[in-house]
Amino acid sequence: MANEKKFVQKITSRNVDFAAWYTDVVKEAKLCDYSGTKGCLNYLPNGYAIWENIQSNLDKRFKETEVQNVYLPILIPESLLNKEKDHIAGFAPEVAWVTHGGEEKLEERFCIRPTSETLFCDLWQKQVKSYRDLPLIWNQWNSVLRWEKTTRPFLRSREFLWQEGHTIHATYEEAEERTKMMFKIYHDFVTEDLAIPLVCGKKTESEKFAGAQDTYTIEAMMHDGKALQSGTSHFFGNGFPDAFNIKYLDKENKLHSVYETSWGMSTRIIGAIIMVHGDDSGLILPPRIAPTQTMIIPIAEHKEGVLEKANELLNKLKKINIRVKLDNSNKTPGFKFAEQEMLGIPTRIEIGPKDIENNQIVIVRRDNREKIIISFDEIEKKLPIILESIQKDMYNNAKKFLDSHLYEANSFDDMKKIAKEKIGFIKAHWCGSEKCEELIKNETDGFGSRCLPLDEQNIENKKCIYCGKEAKHYVVWGKAY
């Protein structure tokens, strides 16, 4: 039993130092690590496999709504990036510049894309002529680069992986509907597949994407009470397309502007999975997204028939499309248990001589460590049900945590007190002025506006928590990653 203790001892306790716990889990579960390229990550097999499952689940949802995948260049000419003024102002300080190709100095610099709105608009300007060409509903899975000063695995790095969807439409209404549709897809994906509850809504002016008219966001609460912006959907109106002169002729041959959206989700979401679900033994992965859903661990595998039975089980489960592995390595069962827990594999199956005698197996849930003994013959029926239970329970537990850490403040003193004494989010009324927003954040040690919930409660007769003027919004405030 020495081995597995050593394994767990490598992790700082979550309640002692959350940041250290996070870094330890990322390292011990071998999800990613720092590369020799400062500020950039190596996504290792265990981490990348989670991203692959996120990709395939999310991509399926996209394609059900007629999204088509494309791939646009990694380099943006400087003149192109400069075309939309808010956009360039937002991104210029943090892009990497290519100045030389081979031995030659280039006539014009290129930046490595920090995001691709300008590339999509440049392409569309050439392609779109008539109403018949619309809408265009495109997405790409790629990497982008922003020259960040500080780096944390998955949460902030110079290069990160994401998808960026870009669409144009003939009408304002259709584009707005698409913005909300993708916002809903992110919400459904994160709550259903990642078992992460959310607070959702619009961003304030100061928190919007550079150049956007509206930004919708989904915000998750980490176990330390801080917020992680987990996906955003932007409505551009026609500001961006007009800057690029994208116009179409309608049926009557009249020229019109187009309306644009973009929306993205990145590898940050892996950070959310870790910080919402993980515990002192390591990761806990939601079954729908776990690269391995079940680890079979034979007990006393040298005894006759054990490995055969374990393999029989492996094949049974593969046939019903459970993502299953058999750990027949030369380690103690205790070490294997600890490793399976560290990796967050939702269930393990123990099978030994006594189990075989009784025609049974032992299933242990990762989330609550419950032991479930079932007949060997029932496994194909019961395991999928157990996995769905885990998925549901993980969501419900995280939802309980979120709900019990979502406070309401009725005065600014009240808000400051909560901000000081509690972890979590605070709901409070706000007048809409950027000045108040900034002062609230400064005086609460970082509680910025996370979002303006769409299901805003009645704000009639309510006052701004800071200045006392008439309230325009009931805002969710929180510290953020």
Added chain:
Amino acid sequence: MANEKKFVQKITSRNVDFAAWYTDVVKEAKLCDYSGTKGCLNYLPNGYAIWENIQSNLDKRFKETEVQNVYLPILIPESLLNKEKDHIAGFAPEVAWVTHGGEEKLEERFCIRPTSETLFCDLWQKQVKSYRDLPLIWNQWNSVLRWEKTTRPFLRSREFLWQEGHTIHATYEEAEERTKMMFKIYHDFVTEDLAIPLVCGKKTESEKFAGAQDTYTIEAMMHDGKALQSGTSHFFGNGFPDAFNIKYLDKENKLHSVYETSWGMSTRIIGAIIMVHGDDSGLILPPRIAPTQTMIIPIAEHKEGVLEKANELLNKLKKINIRVKLDNSNKTPGFKFAEQEMLGIPTRIEIGPKDIENNQIVIVRRDNREKIIISFDEIEKKLPIILESIQKDMYNNAKKFLDSHLYEANSFDDMKKIAKEKIGFIKAHWCGSEKCEELIKNETDGFGSRCLPLDEQNIENKKCIYCGKEAKHYVVWGKAY
């Protein structure tokens, strides 16, 4: 009928000007186009969907042999690129250099990866300690950048998409076996899924990858007789890992070098699909890789019951996982036929009032335009068989073309004559000297060595076709893209 003629007239005839035909097909089938970033492509939905299917089919084959996917940074520090001398010599002239991050000039330049051997070795140097850490069998799907002077869609561009696999092993034999295994996977994938016949073997010294000990290549013959290198698998021995000081301790605690491989296939292969299978009506896609396998085209769709029946068919085929679409757009059937042919969709199904009366449908094969009339009730049984027939026939036709354009030369005069008068490959003996190799290429207007086939015929008593000295190889020569 005016419409579809106009559609086809946009394409230059393949026999009149092969290069123009290629460019026209790429454009009219909307696969990709040039971007505002010089030398880089926009991969449009029709082209990217082919790449997605290539990815998923190839990735499945990789994973069946224990390949794990990862993602390493896009930027390589200059000092890291310089670590292996042959490698830097091969790539330095064609990399793009990042010199500024935001407003700041960087202390060290970074290049955008032209390939990632150095990044993998740098990571492994930190990770590998013991024999227990080996082998590592990793792959990434990414883009790379090489500062090319000339550009052709899919065939040559500054940025291109590919996969690059990188592995290290405890023994020479295991690494060599992996090199050959991936070579075989490429061969099987291209012949089975893309219906493209191949000539395969090792590269000569001068054609090897920069830093490799052996390079295995699969070479396809385009319809103009030129070769397209379609996938390569490299064996590095321990030259590369030694340059990076990657060592492991064996069970007896002795220190050893590791052995490395890498292997890649890129979006070039889409160029091969076009140039092997296409015709004057456009693309012809092998069913296994076609984003849409069947297009349902209703005839007289305004007539009662036609659209209902077409939709019934659509749902039937979706249920058996045929990639099927229904074209109920406001175009003439003739235009729709021409468009389906341009896009290379392997089959179309025509269904009109007369067909419904007779409880039948008409299937038209894209490859040979054969019309097959079958009962409506048999479609689920027959269509998969027809698609497999198309796949097989496409391979067989391409194989006939390859075999009938693979010449043997017994003297250099003979070789020059064939090179001048015919299109295709030429087999001829060679002494192994780089000088002869170069002169053969120069004096035949470009017939370079494509590969040294592994199933080399007896070379005993054979002479080099150029210098007359003893032959060491029976080489396949050809002009190349």
